[in-house]
Every structure is written in structure tokens, then in C-alpha cells.
Amino acid sequence: MTKPAVVLIGGDKGGVGKTTVARTLLDYFVRQQLRVRAFDTEVPRGTLKRFHPDVTDVVDINHVPDQMRIFDTVNSTDATVSLIDVRAGLLSPTLHALRNIGFIDAAKKGDITFVLFHILGPSIASLDEIVDTAAYLGDAKYFMVKNFINNTYFFEWDEATHAAYFKRIPGAVGITIPKLVEMAAEQVDLASVPFATFIANKKQSGAAASYSFVLRGYVRHWLETISAEYDRVRLIDILEANESSRPPIGRPRPIIKVAET
Amino acid sequence: MGPRLDAAKISRGQAHHVMTDKTTPLYVVCSPCRHVGKTLVSRLLTEFHVVNDQPVAAFDLADEGPQLADYLPEVTTIADISDTHGQMAFFDRLIADDVGARIIDLDRRVFNNFFTVAQKIRFFEEARHRSIEPLILFITDPDPKSAKAYAVLRNQLSQASLLPVRNQIEAADVPYGDAPSKVNRAPTSLDIPLLGFPLRALMDRQSFSFSQLWRGSPTDLPVSANHELSCWVECIFFQFRLLELLLGCA
Numbered sequence: 001m002t003k004p005a006v007v008l009i010g011g012d013k014g015g016v017g018k019t020t021v022a023r024t025l026l027d028y029f030v031r032q033q034l035r036v037r038a039f040d041t042e043v044p045r046g047t048l049k050r051f052h053p054d055v056t057d058v059v060d061i062n063h064v065p066d067q068m069r070i071f072d073t074v075n076s077t078d079a080t081v082s083l084i085d086v087r088a089g090l091l092s093p094t095l096h097a098l099r100n101i102g103f104i105d106a107a108k109k110g111d112i113t114f115v116l117f118h119i120l121g122p123s124i125a126s127l128d129e130i131v132d133t134a135a136y137l138g139d140a141k142y143f144m145v146k147n148f149i150n151n152t153y154f155f156e157w158d159e160a161t162h163a164a165y166f167k168r169i170p171g172a173v174g175i176t177i178p179k180l181v182e183m184a185a186e187q188v189d190l191a192s193v194p195f196a197t198f199i200a201n202k203k204q205s206g207a208a209a210s211y212s213f214v215l216r217g218y219v220r221h222w223l224e225t226i227s228a229e230y231d232r233v234r235l236i237d238i239l240e241a242n243e244s245s246r247p248p249i250g251r252p253r254p255i256i257k258v259a260e261t
Numbered sequence: 262m263g264p265r266l267d268a269a270k271i272s273r274g275q276a277h278h279v280m281t282d283k284t285t286p287l288y289v290v291c292s293p294c295r296h297v298g299k300t301l302v303s304r305l306l307t308e309f310h311v312v313n314d315q316p317v318a319a320f321d322l323a324d325e326g327p328q329l330a331d332y333l334p335e336v337t338t339i340a341d342i343s344d345t346h347g348q349m350a351f352f353d354r355l356i357a358d359d360v361g362a363r364i365i366d367l368d369r370r371v372f373n374n375f376f377t378v379a380q381k382i383r384f385f386e387e388a389r390h391r392s393i394e395p396l397i398l399f400i401t402d403p404d405p406k407s408a409k410a411y412a413v414l415r416n417q418l419s420q421a422s423l424l425p426v427r428n429q430i431e432a433a434d435v436p437y438g439d440a441p442s443k444v445n446r447a448p449t450s451l452d453i454p455l456l457g458f459p460l461r462a463l464m465d466r467q468s469f470s471f472s473q474l475w476r477g478s479p480t481d482l483p484v485s486a487n488h489e490l491s492c493w494v495e496c497i498f499f500q501f502r503l504l505e506l507l508l509g510c511a
Contacts, residue, residue, distance in 0.1 A: 183345040213356055214349045217382020 003113050004074045005239045006103075007083045010091030011119035012129050017147040018119045019047045021177060022085040024226045025117070026052050027196045029081055031227070032236050037079040039070055041087045041094075048085045050192050053204070055079075061086060061094050071103055074112060081239055091118070091129070095136035107139050113241055114140040117175070119147050134169045141238050142172045148179040175229050180222045184215040195223050284392045286510040287355065290426075291367040291375075292400040293410040298428040298453065299400055301464070303329050303366035305453075305494070306398075307336060308471040309501045316361025320351065322375065323368040331467050342371060348378055355384075356391055362510070363393070376414065385420035394508045395421035398451060400428050422508070428453040430461060451500055460490050 009022045022038070026048075029036040038056040040046030046058040059066040061084070074082055086094050098104050107114035118133055130144065188198045191211065199220045203209045230236075290303045303319060307329070310317035319337040321329040330337040338354070341347040355363055367375055379385060385395045397418065399411055414423055427450055456464075463469055463482070471494055474480065480487055505511040 181345050183349075212349045212353050213387060214345070214352045214378075214382055217352075217384070217387075218345075220383070221381045 002080055002240050003111070004077070005081045005113035005115065005241075006071075006074060006107075007081055007115045007117065007239070008086060008091075008094070009084065009117045009119065010086035010094065011121065012089055012091050012132075013121040014088035015149075016088075016119045016121040017149040017177070018088070019085055020149070021117055021119055021145055021147060022048050022083060023051050023195060024177070024223065025083060025230075026055065027194050027223060028227055028230050028235070029083075030194075030196065034081055034236070034239065035079045036081040036083055037077060038083040038085065040085050041090060042085075046085075051194055061090055061097070067097060067101065071098075071101060092132050092136075095133065099136055104136060104140075110139075113239060115143070115235075115238060116140050117143045117145050119145045130172075131168060137169065142169055143175050143233065144172050145175045145177060147177040173233050175233060177229070178222060178225055181215070181218045184218040184222070187211060187215050188219060195219055199223065284394050284508070284510050285360075285362055286505065286508050287363040287365070287388055287393050287395045288398055289365045289367055289375075289395065289421075290398045290400070291365075291372055292402060293369050293372045293406050294400075294402045294404045295369050296431060297400040297402045297407075298426075298431040299323075299368075300327070300329050300332070300366055301430070302398060302400065302426060302428065302451075302453065303364055304332050305471060305497055306364045306501060307333050308475075309498050310362050310364075311336070312472045312475045312498075317364065318354075318360045318362070319364045319366065320355070321366050322351075322371050323366055324370060325368070327465070327467060329366040332469075342374060342378060352378070352382065352384055356387055356393065358391070372410070376417075380417065383420075385418065389420055394510055396504065396508060397421055397423045398426050399423060400426045400431075402431075424449065424451055424504075426451040426453065429455045451504070452496075454493055454496055456493050457486075457489065460486060460493075463490075 007025065009018050009025070011018055019040075019042075026036060026038060036055060038048060038052055039061075040048035040056050040058045041061040042048070043058055043060045046056065049056040049058050057069075059069060061067065061070075070082060070084065084094075095104075103112070104114070106112045116133070116137065118130065120129070134142075188195060191198055191203070191209070193202070193204050197204070198209075198211055199216050201209050201211055201216060288303075288306055290299050290306065292299055300323065303321075307317055307319045317336055319329055319333060321337050321339045322342065323329065324341075328339075330339050340351040342351050354360070355365075365375075388395050397414060399414065401407055401411070411423075411425070430453055464471075470478075474487075474490060475494060475498070482490065502511070
């Protein structure tokens with residue numbers, strides 16, 4: 001039987017595209033026919049919920065009843081994956097809370113698959129975030145996501161510094177999200193639909209829409225590139241790990257090797 | 262194997278035609294080189310549809326005159342695909358339902374950008390889905406970059422037919438056997454025959470109209486010259502007609 005999986009998307013800086021990455025992941029999971037539920041921590045009105053209202057609940061991650069709503073139901077829900085879009089500034093407190101409630105330990109024991117998508121900004125401050133985050137990771141699968149929301153270059157001014165930070169988390173894998181043509185991003189935003197729905201030229205209601213063919217083409221190309229990234233890091237294999245593959249207590253879990261290009 | 266109008270692709274077009282009975286052609290007249298006769302071929306194609314009373318929309322992606330819009334302003338739209346806004350205006354209009362035959366005069370400067378964007382947004386695939394049959398008319402030239410560009414297109418285009426055009430007016434000194442090796446053994450091509458210099462000069466006038474000539478409007482040409490030009494146009498229009506039949510658009 002497949003273990004329940006929790007996918008956390010966060011970053012301590014605002015405006016780095018966390019919700020955009022969460023949206024691409026939801027589209028990817030749907031395409032892979034994975035049952036998924038999502039939690040949007042932008043209370044009271046979530047952005048993720050605007051795009052994926054059917055599977056998303058808005059929660060206050062600092063609020064204990066909401067924490068119970070998410071984590072106490074991980075094993076009982078029909079969804080294989082629980083995706084949590086953590087709003088800016090709350091990644092470290094959320095990880096802290098997860099450690100306190102024993103979630104990190106449960107992941108260590110192999111009861112739960114825990115995947116973290118850490119969305120990095122282009123500044124050195126994001127590298128410091130990596131160090132802070134690493135302290136909580138335990139046995140999580142850690143993806144460092146460079147999200148090119150604009151034409152910024154990531155740390156290219158100092159590769160050595162970049163590499164030094166990456167070394168601190170040996171299992172970390174880099175994922176690159178390319179920039180989407182601005183006008184296409186704006187139109188999807190205006191349409192308030194999942195990327196896949198925009199590509200299919202449909203409204204949230206399922207009715208036919210009249211989005212630009214060119215913009216739909218750009219979104220499709222962009223989403224396919226991102227899906228290829230998720231394929232490359234074998235995200236589905238990670239999320240569909242079986243309970244039977246859980247290692248005996250006291251032995252280290254095998255490390256999933258991910259080929260980087 | 263030399264370039265050709267791919268038989269398999271044409272068959273698909275015919276099959277599609279049978280299903281929908283409303284297939285319309287989309288011609289992309291292109292070359293990565295200058296002064297090879299792109300605008301001349303585009304003019305001829307556009308006027309071929311005009312004389313046959315077929316709806317036609319021409320798109321001018323040139324940025325240096327004289328350009329298609331100078332010759333046929335009534336049916337030509339000037340397009341600029343350098344930014345997303347321009348690409349939307351251009352490609353979205355191309356796949357609109359009510360346009361008729363589409364003819365694109367593709368300037369060498371936008372050659373790469375056009376095919377890059379078209380491939381990225383899967384333009385040709387969408388066109389076929391909408392019963393629009395794309396045909397790339399690639400004007401060959403002795404310049405090595407012409408053969409290179411042709412080879413790239415041939416390898417990358419899976420949803421559009423590709424046909425070399427031998428324009429003997431602009432490359433009269435290049436006999437068939439001397440054309441680039443990838444381009445010269447084509448069993449099928451569109452041939453623009455030689456034409457005397459005075460008649461070329463006449464055609465280059467912006468006031469000149471192939472459709473008026475075709476319809477027998479009086480010209481100030483001597484009878485023999487008028488006959489030569491008419492035969493030249495007829496030869497080309499005959500090839501266009503064959504192309505229409507092959508594409509399933511007739």
C-alpha cells in the first residue's frame with residue numbers, strides 16, 4: 001500500500017513564486033492520476049484556492065485545530081498526497097511545529113513520505129534560509145527550487161558560496177522552474193484556473209473559453225518543461241513509495257539516488 | 262534523400278480533407294537569405310487566390326521595402342512577432358476560422374523566431390487540427406546557410422509539409438545541378454521560370470498586378486512580351502493549382 005505523502009512548498013521570502021510552484025505540482029499530480037488534497041496557508045483568502053478550489057482548503061498553519069485538520073488526517077484521507085502551500089515567512093515556524101508534533105520523526109521512521117520544495121529567491125538571504133531549514137529536515141526529500149519568476153540570475157556571481165550551501169544538505173536536489181512569458185502568466189492569473197485548464201481552453205466551470213492560442217501554447221510548453229523536471233527527479237516514485245518498502249526500525253533508509261543533469 | 266513534398270504528409274492532408282471537406286492552405290514563403298524572391302512568390306500566390314475568387318489573407322513579416330503590403334495592401338496585414346503581443350495578433354489570427362487561404366511572406370530576419378515560436382506553441386499541429394494545411398515554401402539559394410536551414414526544418418517539422426522553390430529569376434546562374442546537395446535532387450519542387458529583365462522590371466512596379474494581367478486587362482506591353490509574361494504566370498499558377506490538389510485544398 002502507498003504511504004501517505006506530505007508535500008510542503010515554502011520559502012521565507014515573499015514573491016519568489018511559491019504558489020506558482022504549488023500550482024504546477026497540482027497540475028502534475030492530476031496528470032499523473034495521483035489523488036491529492038491541498039492546503040493554502042494564506043488566511044483568510046488563499047491564492048492557491050482561487051486556482052484549485054475543488055481540492056484546496058484555506059488553513060492557519062499556526063492554529064492548532066488547523067494543524068490537526070491537516071496532519072491528523074494524513075493517514076485517513078483518500079488522497080495519496082497532501083500538499084501544503086506555506087505562505088511567506090512561515091516555512092521555519094511550520095517546520096518547527098512539525099518537529100514538535102512528531103511529524104518529522106514519523107517521516108524518519110518511514111510512516112510518512114515527507115517532501116519539501118524550498119523555493120529560493122535570487123539573493124544570498126535564500127542561501128541562509130537553506131541552513132535554517134536543514135536543521136528540521138530529518139529524513140525529508142529536499143528539493144531546492146530555483147524559480148525564475150523574472151530574468152534574475154541565481155547566485156551566479158559566487159558559485160563557490162552556492163556550492164558550499166548545497167553541500168550542507170547532501171541529499172538536496174535542485175529543480176529549475178523556467179520563466180513563463182509574462183503576458184501568459186497574467187492571463188492565467190486573470191482566468192483564475194489551473195494551468196492545465198487554461199491550456200485546454202476551459203473556464204473554471206468547465207465551459208469553453210477563448211484564451212489566446214499563443215498564450216496557451218506558451219503555458220503548455222512551460223508546464224511540459226516543468227513536468228520534465230519533476231520526472232527527472234522521479235517525484236512520482238518518491239511519492240508512491242510503498243509501505244512495504246519501509247526499512248526495519250533502527251536501519252537507515254536507502255537513499256534514493258536522483259540523477260542530475 | 263533529397264527534399265520533397267512529403268508524400269505521407271500530403272496523404273494525411275487528403276485524408277483530413279475527406280473528413281472535413283473544408284481544408285484551407287497555409288503557405289509560409291521563406292528563406293534565411295535575402296533577395297531570393299520571397300515577396301514575388303508571396304505576391305503570385307496571393308493573386309492566384311484573387312483570380313480564382315478564393316478568400317485569401319496575406320501576412321507580411323518583412324521590415325524592408327518593397328514588401329508584400331506595398332503591392333497588395335487590400336489583402337495584406339503587416340505583422341510583427343518580436344513580442345508576445347504581436348505573436349498573439351499574428352498566430353491567433355492565422356488559426357481563426359474565417360480567413361481563407363493564408364500566405365505568409367517571412368522575412369529572413371524573423372525566419373528563426375517564427376519557426377522557434379511556431380514550434381514552441383505547436384502552431385502547425387493546431388493548424389492541422391483546425392483543417393488548415395501548412396506548406397512551407399522554402400526558396401533555395403546557393404548560400405550554405407540556405408541548405409543548413411532547409412535541413413534543420415526538414416528534421417524538425419513534423420506537422421507541416423516542406424517544398425523547395427527554385428526561383429530562376431533570382432538565382433538564374435545556379436543550374437539545378439549546382440544547387441546545394443540537399444536541395445537539388447528534389448523530385449518535386451515549385452519552379453519559378455526565367456524571365457527577361459524588362460519584364461522583371463515591369464513586375465517590380467508596385468502598380469503591376471498579376472491578376473489584372475491574368476484577366477486580360479490591357480497593358481502597354483508589346484504583344485510578344487505580354488504573351489511571354491502570361492505564359493510565365495500560367496506556368497506558375499498551374500503549379501499552385503497542383504499544390505492545392507496535393508494538399509487537399511482544391
